[in-house]
Amino acid sequence: MLNIVLFGPPGAGKGTQSEKLIEKYKLKHLSTGDIFRANIKGATELGTLAKSYMDKGQLVPDEVTIRMLESEVNKNPDAKGFIFDGFPRTKAQAEALDVLLKSKSTSITLMLALEVEESELKKRLLLRGKDSGRADDLNPDVIQKRIDVYNSETFPVKDYYTEQAKYKGINGIGEIDEIFNSLCNKIDAVK
Ligand code: ADP
Numbered sequence: 001m002l003n004i005v006l007f008g009p010p011g012a013g014k015g016t017q018s019e020k021l022i023e024k025y026k027l028k029h030l031s032t033g034d035i036f037r038a039n040i041k042g043a044t045e046l047g048t049l050a051k052s053y054m055d056k057g058q059l060v061p062d063e064v065t066i067r068m069l070e071s072e073v074n075k076n077p078d079a080k081g082f083i084f085d086g087f088p089r090t091k092a093q094a095e096a097l098d099v100l101l102k103s104k105s106t107s108i109t110l111m112l113a114l115e116v117e118e119s120e121l122k123k124r125l126l127l128r129g130k131d132s133g134r135a136d137d138l139n140p141d142v143i144q145k146r147i148d149v150y151n152s153e154t155f156p157v158k159d160y161y162t163e164q165a166k167y168k169g170i171n172g173i174g175e176i177d178e179i180f181n182s183l184c185n186k187i188d189a190v191k
Pocket of ligand 1: 009010011032033034036053054055057058059060061062065085086087088089090093136146
């Protein structure tokens with residue numbers, strides 16, 4: 001299996017690149033943000049809970065997020081591999097993901113990180129908010145909170161994969177296709 005963690009701060013372009021990667025490598029895309037938003041739309045219990053955190057720019061608690069992710073992986077027993085987008089966002093999530101994949105006799109192949117500086121992220125998120133109407137992209141305070149949470153809780157997940165020699169950083173600024181090619185080169189080098 002080819003299992004990729006697509007990593008990077010809010011607004012780095014994970015969703016855009018995931019769409020292109022799943023097409024090329026025939027992988028299953030699991031975006032925790034998208035799954036939470038689908039639950040909010042469907043007014044499920046999980047959606048109501050997730051919304052209370054997302055609207056404030058906070059992380060949904062690990063226990064809830066991990067359980068949801070496990071159930072999504074279990075729904076796809078025939079997948080050739082996964083792109084994990086927006087997960088893991090904490091060290092506890094990274095550990096849980098390793099345990100889950102190990103139970104399926106597989107593991108993470110690579111962590112691909114889109115590197116984009118903070119001022120560019122803020123510009124992109126505000127622009128996205130205008131188009132998508134995503135509540136968490138419309139409010140500058142919520143955007144700042146998400147970037148702060150990324151720096152304090154999520155960025156350290158990089159070390160977890162660096163220790164396993166799985167971390168690869170990519171410049172996330174430039175043409176979409178150029179960035180996509182850089183990602184593909186990293187994947188093709190280990191495939
Ligand atoms: P972005 O990365 O652009 O901020 P996402 O769509 O990935 O957006 O996530 C939106 C929100 O969903 C996050 O701010 C957070 O509240 C919640 N969320 C998504 N993934 C996770 C996760 N793995 N753990 C905890 N909360 C998450």
